[in-house]
Amino acid sequence: MGNDFSMNSVFSFAVSRKYWVLLGGFSLSLASCSKREAGVETITLTGSSTVAPLVADAAKRYEESHPAVRIEVQSGGSSRGLADAGSGVADLGMVSRALTLEEAKTLKAHRIAADGVCVILHKDNPVAELNRQQLIDIYTKKAVNWSTVGGADAPIVVANKAEGRSTLEVFLHFLGLDNADVKADVVVGENLHVINSVVSNPNTVGYVSIGTAASEAKNGTPIKLVITEGITPSMETVADGTFPITRPLNVVEDAQTSAAAAAFLQFLTSPAIHDLVEKHYFVPVP
Amino acid sequence: MTSSKSTTLSRSLDRVFRGVLGLLAAVSGGMVLLIVSYLVTGAWPAIEAGRLAAFFTDERWQPGSARDPQFGVVSMLVGSLLVTLLAVGLATPVGVASAVFHRFYAPPVLERWNRRMLELLIGVPAVVFGFWGLMTVVPLIVRLAPETPGQSLLAGGIVLALMILPIVTLTTQAALQAVPRAQLLAAAGLGLGRARTIWAVALPAARGGIGAGVLLSLARAIGETMAVVLVCGNIPQIPDSLFDPIRPVTSTIALEMGYATASHKALLFCAGLVLVLFTAVFVGWHSFRRQMADTGTGGA
Missing domain, CATH: 3.40.190.10 (Periplasmic binding protein-like II)
Known part of the structure; x- marks a missing residue:
């Protein structure tokens, strides 16, 4: 007996949610309709x-x-x-x-x-510079501890982008790797998700658009842009063509x-x- | 004369009403078929190309690799299943305990406010849960296990558990509310204490309703996307521990759908289809069991 009643309340709950979704969709389609004025x-x-x-x-x-x-x-x-x-x-x-x-x-x-893709680390990570070979070692898990690339004794958490992202293609092209070679600990989609992954676990290494990284770092997010092949990632080094990972x-x-x-x-x-x-x-x- | 006329009128009104209700019911039921047929259409190129076998035999998921494309989906199904079971396992005891407390122990004011809070919790967008999980739960896990990435099965389970907690709690509360007062009074009359009444009378009577709530939250959890993509780490692997990253099927669809080209897209549709079938098996199993239970007690 009690079961029937609760099933009903479960159902009405589901229906009311569906109703709002429908209503939302409806108002959205109305909004997009109103955009279609004549002569525009x-x-x-x-x-x-x-x-x-x-x-x-x-x-x-x-x-x-x-x-x-x-x-x-x-x-x-x-x-x-x-x-x-x-x-x-x-x-x-x-x-x-x-x-x-x-x-x-x-x-x-x-x-x-033009834009560059740069490697980012947490502000508290003592590593400031990574060259191409070190990045290859990190992204293929030949280097698994920050101490092997001049950092503290802590595991390296590798963040990679999901399939289809152009930052992934540009970065892997620079390293000369196929995505099947990469052994990541975390796979994420958006630039901001990479940045938040680095913030939430300071052992993480990731790569994002220089534009996004620079604006986040400027706004106080605790990340730093890593020097690669001796070149500091910045708008100037992208503009003059010296920064190696550009697109x-x-x-x-x-x-x-x-x-x-x-x-x-x-x-x-x-x-x-x-x-x-x-x-x-x-x-x-x- | 007049009375028979009004009867005819009310009868035809009844028929119209019934027709409208039937139509609306058909729409909500037919929606599932519509979605499934949409999935099948989207997945067809991959099914036709015979990729479905690779789905279950390939070991890894790397559809974009030029050198060695692989389409193994098993690890992701396992990921979906594990994170869902973990979430339901965490949320059910807490939800049922909270419902029992608010039904039998808490003053009505507290019960009312608790219900409002839970309803509010349902309305919190998944992406907010996910972001909160990434910025709060993940660092906690890293502190607990410094050698791990933090984004993990455990993080996903905790975040999902919080998301489905209101569903479990509210349905359990409704089921407990529906237990006839007479039964509770009879238990009291027999001299049973409150705890014993709850354990031996109220909870067994509400079992079906609680089960329905758990099933609903299970379906909700297995389909959840936005929150898990932010906290699970999204590595397609069968985890060795709670601290390993996993990739639920939904995460893969969310991460890759917008970026996929034709054949890859068909594979993602396939993955979605497999997940829907997976859920269908769950629901079917549950209703089968209920049917068995009903016929079992109905005969007595």
């Missing part, structure tokens, strides 16, 4: 979560001077940017690495900024780009967004 052209960009915040800021500025244009920016990784731009799901794709020869056959890349931040288009999208692309590659590029701790390209 929408440009959609998808792709790299590294590039997306910069493009979103640039889009805001562009919309101010072009009231008839709405720009939607969605992040989801470079691979998605390439796929969406190629299939026409999005007008333009955001890709935070150089295109492969295969990709360059169908898509054209426009460089809007272009691209916006890609296929052959059927609309006039509106092409105009926005022109804006993205112009000096008009250089201040925004610097605000996001990236390096403007001439």
Whole structure:
């Protein structure tokens, strides 16, 4: 007897939650409907979560001077940017690495900024510098204790990025490793998750975009950017090309780009967004 | 005449009402079929290519490796299962104890406030639980076991346990509330103390309701994504200890779906499908057992 009653209350609880979800979805779709005003052209960009915040800021500025244009920016990784731009799901794709020869056959890349990938450690970790060989040893678990690379007697906790992230591809390309060679203790998705992993366990080593690392370190997050191959990671060393782990931040288009999208692309590659590029701790390209 | 007319009217109204209710019930039931068919469609390219076998025979999960692509999903299923069982194992005793306390011992004011707090806890977004786990639970684990990464099976179990605690507690409370007063009074009349009444009368009577709550929280835990991805470490391996990182199936989908290209995406759909089937087996097993129990006692 008691069972029936409680089953009912379980059910009504589940239903009421479903109801709110439905309502939420409904209001969302209403909100997106109201955006479709007459005479307004929408440009959609998808792709790299590294590039997306910069493009979103640039889009805001562009919309101010072009009231008839709405720009939607969605992040989801470079691979998605390439796929969406190629299939026409999005007008333009955001890709935070150089295109492969295969990709360059169908898509054209426009460089809007440059970025570096740097190794980060906890502020309290005495290690300040790691060269390429040491990083290879760490990421393949040949070096498992910080004392072997000049640190304290503590285990090295290796944080790696999840499949498909361009930071992963850029970093592994620098080390000359296949992802199957990497023996990680922690696999994470976002740059901020890497940073938080280092903060929550000071024995962790990770790698993130220099832009993200520099802004977090400046805001008081207890991390430091590690000197690699004798070069300090910074916007200056990325700009002058001396920092060894760098990548272009691209916006890609296929052959059927609309006039509106092409105009926005022109804006993205112009000096008009250089201040925004610097605000996001990236390096403007001439 | 008039009375028969109004009867006909109320009857047809009844029929409409019944039809509407039936339709809505069909929608909520059919939703599951819709989702499963969506998963099957998404997973089809991988099934067609005969990748399903590799799912269970490959040892590692490295779909992006150019040199040695492997698609073993077993370690992730084990991860999902372990972290869910750990969470349910942690949350059930605490939830049931708290429900018993609030039903039989606490003053009504406390009971009411406790219920409000638990309802609030349900509304806390998973990502907040995950972030809190990463910044609070993980450092605690590192202090406890300095040689480990911290992000681990244990961290995932603790965070998930907190997330499902309100479900276990509230359903148990409702089940206890539904135990007929007469039974409790009869137990008191027989001279049983409060503790004995709870143990021998109230809890057995509420068993089915508690079981339903545990099942609901189990399904909730096995499907949870945002929180576990932040605290489990996401290494696809069968753990040797509570302190080892694990990767639940949902984490893999969350980490890789947005970044996956065609064939990889189909594999992720496959993984999702396997997880849904997994949950279906659980639910089926539970209802089978209940049916057996019902027919068993029904005959007596």
